[in-house]
Amino acid sequence: MQISSETSGDKNSIIDKIREEKHLYIISFPSFNELLSSAILFYNLNLHGFDVRINITPCISEDKLLEIDSPIMLIGFTRRTLEKAKKINRNTFLLENMEYSGRDVKQKIQEYYSNLSLKTKNYATIALKLLEKIIGVDNIDSKSYITFLESLAFSEPTSYEREIIKNIERKGIIEIKMSVKLFGFEYKPLYQALHDTVKPFIPELTGDINNCISFIKSIGISNVNIKSTQISEDTLTNLVKTLFTRLRRSSRRVRKPNEILGEVYYLTNTKVLADIKERTAILTYILDSKGPEYVALHCTSNYYLNLMVEVYNKIPQILAKVYKNITEVEYSGFKIVYAHTLKERIPLKLLYEALLDLGIISKGKAIILEKSNELYRIPHYILRDVIVDYEEFLTQSKIIKDIVYDIDNYSVSIIGDSNLTKLIKTIKSMK
Template identity: 20%
Template sequence: MGYDEFKKDIIESVKKFKSTDIKEPIRIIGHYDCDGICATSILVNSMTLENRNYTVSIIPQVTEDEILNFSHETFNIYFFVDLGSGQLDLINKYFKEKTVFILDHHSFEQTDFGDNIIHINPHKEGVDGSSEISGSGVVFMFSKALNKKNETFAHLAVIGAIGDMQEKKGFKGLNRKILEIAVKMKKIEVRKGLRFFGIETKPLFKILAYSTDPYIPGVTGSESHSIQFLKQINIEPKINSTWKKLEHLTNEEKQRLISSLIIKRNNEKNPEDVLGNRYILIEEKTSGPTRDAKEFSTLLNACGRMGKASLGIGACLNNKKIKSKAIRCLDEYKKEIMKALRWYEDNIETENVITNDKFILINTKNNILYTIIGTLASIVSNSNNIEKGTYVMSLGYTPKNLIKVSLRISGRDNDIDLREIIKKIMNSIDENQVGGHKNAAGAYIPKEKENLFIRKAQKILSGN
């Protein structure tokens, strides 16, 4: 068990791939989140290098119907990236005549399948796929073993891992190795600095005013207090008539800002937590939303959730024109989220939101784009006025007569496995389409079971 075995699995799968006929086109199916988009982009790059033709689809979830449809296509070679491990039985059932590569990192149930299926997953060898390597990391390792030139795409695997929340005060395990490659290839520079989200792109006073993590007592939550704070420490918040960004500060001012923030956070648990690793994509334009790997990952998530994953792939492949379209998509996504939050505020007192001291259950029905109900649940669970350990569950209708469910919990340092909790609810209604991870889980249910699901969820989330 371990890294060596995992690497052996990869080398074995590369051998199998190399034995396929070069004239055979490749069918690539990837997950629609940041990690899935990065995974797909790495694979697209490496298939281009191999002179292989390919067709790509990016999908939000893998239903049985969808798997059946893919299997009816004329391709003989398939790649499922950042998904597929959870559908091994279905893929086995419908792809008997095809060669299938599954490159994934989600946990899975043991099942038997034919040797036409090549299943690469770190969990198989006891390597933790929820913290040590992402889906794009798995695809990167495969691509690197196929051709060393693919090392130039290591940064995409770093962005993917960030998108899957695997960066926690640095990277560990295989992620760390991949980061080292990205640094060696001069794609990423790790800088210790202020770890506020959007620090490259937004006015300084806004960043401080809207930062909940790290929290700044007396500043977070108020734009005017934020402006005052800057003036107090002798940093003029404006340059001529525009608001200053971090890049406008002198080094001496930056230092003063950092030490003043730490002093302000004197009574917090770790005052110096304003500092952290930043992953700078060296080749990207300064002060654009693709310069900081965390912001890049948000951009990709936005594209996927707005149904425009192809823009995300274009941005990863560094197509300038598509990249600017992707940035516009990010703006639309932000508007959707604002709309979702307003809807939530307006509906707190209605039957659409059920609350008790253990959970908040939000049924958005048709009112919110179903791909962002997870984001809504995350934002609600992170808001200040919620007791730690409160579950936040959101539901939304998909166009395919299903209901998407997302589950989050407030407070970060608890050991509760949300995936297990959703599984328990799903078992109680005889459903099994569960996805996600320990800290962010989801499911799909048929619309007919809406009321039943809500009843069972209330029971189980209350601890009964």
């Protein structure tokens, strides 16, 4: 593992300091992948007697750094932020990239990461690597591996990550199957799996039981309670083809067959949210409905699993309802998507990803926000996608103090269309 521009000796001294003092202070950006990596480190290190604290924030306070006397790990911040932080606390490092044994493997991984922006790196993979260095691979708990899988639920793993996944399978934590990528397809009735699947979001099926039942009948399945084990090979092929055709017709961009059929991970010791994709979607909703700290702490107690079970039935219907009622506005090259407030908190990240997948918006060229009368709430993870230096935007931009109603560890809130217009102009000036 490399720590920005620090030498190997500096890097090892910080890791040694964490190991010897058993203290670590994590400062995490409030975005999903960063929070998962925080969860991995917080849970596992505390399990082994370390004193680990987490501060979730979109920007780093110099006063806060002065108060900390333990090693500080920044997750989701830039190298420039690291350099500023090190001037205040020299025991600060950035979870950024990794070293691997084996020249060829190392070269491939470095090439892979060199083609990614800071925003798209899988921090959970890096967190596992750090855990190996601090406590040893044999001491990594199964919950941390499950959290790692959650970080990859909707992305293609690298060759290195595939090795980790195979190791997780050998430990008996998961079963890897080539299957239809409907949530819980291997153990739910087909109509329920169709209804519950929010990624890929399938318009008119996701969140609509009646339409799901009608769809099943339309492809020649009379038993609406049928499960995957009861479906013939020919019927299964027809299901996949018809679903993909439907997905393609409802989209403004090219869709891929592996969005419907491919490798899936199921937990082996439970039927409660056993599908890793479904667990991940629920956690994504909890980020929006409860706040980022819930994601960072979700490994620590059964309370969080019970919460996930409690909310998962609501998500498909809420997402489908929000999707039908969005308002799209073009302004100065940006698409602004208004998601109108419901009784339940809106799954903004799931909606954002659904709109990206459907080709309705483009990454870096759209803002999605929750609208409640004249109050607009925009998550930090949305704004960071359209602002090059997000921390500078929050701390140095002169206009931000005039237009922002509130900034918390989840979002920026503004009031009124005129302030929203000023926000867009500010974003344009910073690109």
